[in-house]
Amino acid sequence: MKKFNSHRVFKRNNIEPGGKGEYVLYWMQINRRFHYNFALEYAVGWANKLNQPLLILEAFSCDYPWATARTHTFMIQGMKEHCNYALEQKLNYISFVEQEAGQYDYLLKKLSENASVLITDEYPVFIMRKRNERYPKELNLPYYTIDSNGLIPLGLTQKDPYSAYLFRKIMQKNFIDAYTNPPKKNPLVDLRNRDKIQVPNTIFENLPDGNKALYDIEDFVSGLKINQEVKPLEWHGGRTAAHGMLGQFIKNRMLEYGDKRNDPDERKTSNLSPWLHFGKISSYEIVNAVLDYQPLEWDLDKITYNNGSSGGFFNGNSNIDGFLDELITWREVGFHFAYHRSDYDKFESLPNWALETLNEHRNDPRNWNYTYEELENSQTHDEIWNASQRQLKKEGIIHNYLRMIWGKKVIEWTPDPETALQNLIDLNNTYAIDGRDPNSYSGIFWCFGRFDRAWQERPVTGKLRYMSSENTRKKVKLREYLRTYSQ
Template sequence: MIHTERIKKLNQKPLKEGDYVLYWMQASPRTHCNHALEYGIKKANRLKKPLVVFFGITKQFPEANNRHYTFLLQGLQDVQNSLDKRGIKMAIQIVSPPKGAIELAENASVVVVDKGYLTIQREWVKKAIDWLKCSLIQVETNVVVPVETASAKEEYSAATFRRKINKKLDEFLVPLKMEKLITHSSDINMDSCSFDDLHSIISQLGLKSKVAPVSKYKGGTLNAIKLLGTFIKHRLDHFHDRNDPSTDYLSHMSPYLHFGQVSPLHIALEILKTKSPGKSTYLEELIVRRELAVNFVYHNPEYDNLKCLPDWAYKTLSKHQNDKREYTYSFKEFENAGTHDPYWNAAQLEMVHTGKMHGYMRMYWGKKILEWTHDPEEAYQIALKLNNKYELDGRDPNAYAGVAWCFGKHDRAWKEREIFGKVRYMNDRGLRRKFKIDSYVGAVNNLVS
């Protein structure tokens, strides 16, 4: 079922007598549980046209590097193979996404596009709106509850958001039917990248940052679904212990959710099938917390700087910005895990070498950057830059919300103290008291040695 709330006509242009329906796939590169794809197939069948899928690989996605592009391309291989089995032509081109979509739309009856939430993704769509000569329809598929349906404004906290989104869950937690394309498009001749050599594609992008790909996580929907099955079978029952860095009870879905390679709806429906005691806690993270982050970046254009903070947090950090720091580090010292703190260093090394830092350590990591940097603005930018450079799931709503949380976003005021003011504080004593933190450090050191 595709709810009308997921569908939005973006311009007033008419249907054209074109050669095909074009699905501009950008935020949701998957064929499994993709409302935009299934809508495109239904539209093509109704018009008695073939469907063509286009994906544009941009050279200029902010802060993206070899690590991110490798994961993306691995996923696109999955998409292309799956579409081929369904008789659907896919054109993957190294081109500015809106430019490529506009060019292919010259011969299209209608264009369908999925929905992204970051500024750059919204700018791409706006550019297409300005230039397209045919109808443009957006279908939202990367959240369980469409962002504007969940809330019409930026929410202050998880508590305020939870009350709203929970009322909508029964309506939107329904399976998506897979459609069959009547008129195949496989034989349509279009330029497209060859996946015989991923390195060749990446070399054409002219990337400045040479961050290496990781071996621990491989992109693609098939890998995501396999990993989800392992999580449900072996770790979901223990999800209440997920915060302990010395254990691994996490789902590791965030890189796949980031790239749109797995559907949050599919994950939620699979979790709901279980009788696991970890079910409700996991759904809170997957739906309430994750979609609160989407709400944040969608409604707050300042999501990548300190101005996004609530008034109390911004004021208290400003008040304490000149407080004396016992330790201060440069960006390079942070990047090279060169602090005095073995726990922080381990978290940084885990991120650099695996592309993913343990969730609880991300909070500690961000808090300490605030504590060990000359001022909050510099700390904020260092945290974002490191996170976006090395995390596979960096540069997305959850990444921006996660960094902002370390500075007071979606949180309440606490007892005032030096440097942090009323922003929540974390220290190494808490790690030692709650967890076998030295086991975590040892595991990371063994991993990178």
């Protein structure tokens, strides 16, 4: 791997690769794609070095927090697409959807016994973070995690960035290196040893058919002990759908992104977050595709370091430049923050000024106090909030601008900030198809002051940036939105 990308490689235990096993194991946890994937590229590199075949394991557990029929369906759709691709390409690929807790763990451990080295995805939040802390100690083989999450490698920052402005400076200094050291489009073409791996049958004798989920996804999912109230979406969880969405965005919405992205009625944002979350598409591919639409005379030489300001960096079409700032700066500041902070999901991780002001106003009387169930069922006095929550429940997403109001208001309407935070995390991660992501925590904690500064003081929310539904109504177009989500 080139020097710049060495900042993506993390050796997680002290066991040295001796090449004693029969294959290299690539465990696909979150960046679930065969293309533009640094982790897969690294695994192919090890397989070539040891002259061994590569075994790819893609599995899915059933007992993760906030497990729903919605997430399960989306994920399994992606796995089904992978299965077909792997068959066509004659890959050593195992897909396994767990039916009872423990089966996934058993399979991983068994497959690790005959592997020389294990490569998996670096990911700074949720169960992947926990697994990457636990398994390197439990499994007796060299364990590497590789960061294929974004443009700026996680190993490049020294500490958690406290603002987007600070992270943007780092992004601006490193963008050209990152862009010119991309992941390979199809790393598997370099794989030299194509031997068929004979996984012992005894492993599977103790497991149910791991592909059962793929035959009839709806039927399979409906039989699991997960939250069945949160229904599957119309969006398909595969890579083909991700590319379809990217194509539609570029064709129909991108060149109006700057002016109209905040207007819910316009629906001009990319809608790519669900596929970015499950790693079905890489942010490099998106950057590369949209840069093709910069004005004809634009090239990388037009880029000027701008000391962390959002404008005046790409110096191309302002809509494209604005979109790239969201996709790179705003998306990745959350990954880098969580990477450096194991308390990324804890109230105490807020900046000191935010903790102080929230504590000072802890006992202020609240005008409204809603329970989790009332929030969940859109039973507040606020039409805009209720509509946003309905969109979340029905469509698994909230328009970005309204997502901020949605988060901010809950702080005013719950007895204390810790309850507000927990309610938001639970609502977001249960219903949002892009939930359980570093950006779930960036977005929610931003409402509480993360990456922000102190503003004028008010009751309850103290010095947090204040947002009101009345202003939102004046500022953005949402008449149609309110009609659509009126019940």
